[in-house]
Amino acid sequence: MVIIVDYGMGNAGSIINMLSKLDVECKLSNETHDLEKARALILPGVGSFAQGMLRIKELGLDHIITRLHLNKLPILGICLGAQLLTESSEEHGFNKGLGLLKGVKTVDLAELGFSKLPRIGWVNLKTDMSESFRFYHVHRFFMKCSRKDLILGITDDIYSYPVWLNEENVTAVQFHPEKSHRYGFEFFKKWLIENQIKE
Amino acid sequence: MVNRESDKRVIPTLLLKDRGFYKTKRFKNPRYLGDPINILKIFNEKEVDEILILDISGSNSAIDYLYLKEIVSECFMPVAYGGNINSVSQIKECLKIGIEKVCICSALFNEEFIKSAVLNFGSSTIIGKIDIKFDFFGTPYIYTNGGRKKVMKFDSEVVEYINRMELGEICINIIDKEATFKGLDDTIITDFSHQFSMPFIISGGAINKSDIQQALNLGADAVAAGACFVYQGKHNAVLISYER
16 A cells, blocks of 8 residues: 555645556555554645644654654655755745755755746656656646766756655655656656555 | 756646637637647657646536546646636645645735635745736726726836735736737836736746747746737647647
8 A cells, every 4th residue: 555645735636547547556644553564655745844844744644654654664755745855944044854865955946046936837858768758747846956876867858957866665756746747657667666555 | 146947847737628728818718739639748758847637617617626636647747727616625626636736816805815725735835816908098907807807007016015914926817918019018127027926927928939048038937828828820720739
């Protein structure tokens, strides 16, 4: 069972729809016993970093997620969920994240020269993989990464910033694979297979 | 100048009423198009950038979440929903059932509500939609409640308010042009798109691909359109299309 971590923020319905279509059992929950029995965790999220971190702490999910991470449980963060896996964010002042991805910080896209924010739309990716990927993005902040070895995908535009990170059991994506048509299905299949959740 | 070409979007707009999709002309005379599940399935297969569903049943009807959940379950693209959204709890329900964004129209100038919506769900979840009619002198005025209530002049003060509210997107819809195939409003795009600090969606009157492209070139970040994706030919035969 894949558990979609329920901390009250995010479009869980869309993720459930896509996983169900791929015949993967999943459930939205924030109960300790569900998380502990999970085959993998998905941290969704839409909203502000500070608010997200606050809710995670209120529910005591930070300790559980950190512990399960040490046991190498596959964890996928999407959008805000991905940003929460980084060390910190500068959205609405400095806030610490879960810190699962060392050397990664969440910073303002304006730093890259964007004039209109949030950035909303479909963006092609540059990866080392054979497939071509195009994902729906909607974000005001991005994961600034000082460790090249974590980066699996960057945007294929003049900004070339990282949007797909991976370190062992942890995957963090800035885009919304659950809303990205066939590219999204490909992404989830890949993640499920690589983490041996699905054959 | 930042090149944002790759993010520009073209968004089919579908009007929901009595469990059917309809198309109006200048907000009047709703004409039945077909079953929402089938129509959404076609748009999903055509891999559209995004979908905007607007409920036009009127202010007295409650949102049928179960039905919405059913029709969006096969939408693997971003879905925005609008129609009488005026509370935080409604937005929460929408996000639960597979909708990513809500479109707020009549309640857009309820400052307290907009602030709490943005705070609770993040700006990217909230699209502000402004419906416009021009008066005799060509001055744009904002209308709400399905185009029946004249609210205020559309000017830089409105822009300032929207920017201050930190909405995720703003959609400007020209009521007088809806489904007329008279072309998207170039003047509104040129005058206003750069004034907003968030992505600017223009809607109303789209003719075809080249008209849409021109609007994007003029500064719109996205185009929302109904008639040109559901009608074909001079007699407006219903045919779903979406050309890239």
